[in-house]
Amino acid sequence: MPRVLMGLKKILADKQTWVGLGLIFGLSLVGGLVSHPGLVRRFLAGEFRQAFILKEDFPQVVFISLPEAEAAWSERQAVFIDSRSLEAYHRGHIPGAISVPLEDVKSGREDLLAVIPEAVEIIIYCEGGDCQASLNLARWLESRGFKNLRVFSGGWAEWTQAGLPVEANAAK
């Protein structure tokens, strides 16, 4: 172990090590900027702050806010999909929501998609905050031909914080 530490000390003390690292980082920066100038431009223009999808690739996926989700729910205009785990769904969910856990779908349970009615607005949510399951499920659904997909990114957290109705332990 002391020999390894001595060796590491020697490597770190060598100026060439740092020159090499600097060159790798510098070239990587150039490589990244040159290989995807279009994406970098769109990023600088404010895109990719909500999701890393090209709008033209996923035209059916639209992000909605809490008031829009609430309006659609109270007017019964949409089907709500809970993309969290089944346990989380049983603990509590938006009333009327159908449980389609992303993880189960990814593990091959595509039969779960059969319960989603087509040709209506589909609002998908997950935990809220940083959760990505709703968006990932929306991408999955779009690739399977589903339309009118809405991602309610505020999710369960925003819904409950707003004091909106919830339902628990109900079967889907």
Added chain:
Amino acid sequence: MLQNRKLLIIFRLIVGGVFIWAGISKIADPLSFAQNVRNYQLVGPALSFLTAIFLPWVELIAGVWLILGIYPKSSALLISCLLLFFIVLVLITMARGLDVDCGCFGTFSRRADWRLIAEDSLWLALSLALLFSPANDFSLFRKKLSKT
């Protein structure tokens, strides 16, 4: 310390090859990789995007340089640090109960789990052997220079 030069060259081909493949597969689809980074829920969207633009090139260049022997200590050090970071990242992710794709090889990625940690640990062991072995001195670059 390993003294067998042929074995060290094989190590370089393996570790360098893994990093070249990892880099290229992500460069091909940066937005998917950005989503993978975001799925770990450690950094925000902007940093996820910048990581997805920058990191694959670091992996690619470090992998190529490790094989060719261009600044071999720098590339071995960088690759070792990256692997150590990936192992810690997967451990943290598992401890947080997140079930995510590792994002390691673009569309060929799989779950961030114990198998992945074992795999990364193997690459790390090879990479450390390369970093600390004085016999790891083969360099296409230097040979060319000495011939001229």
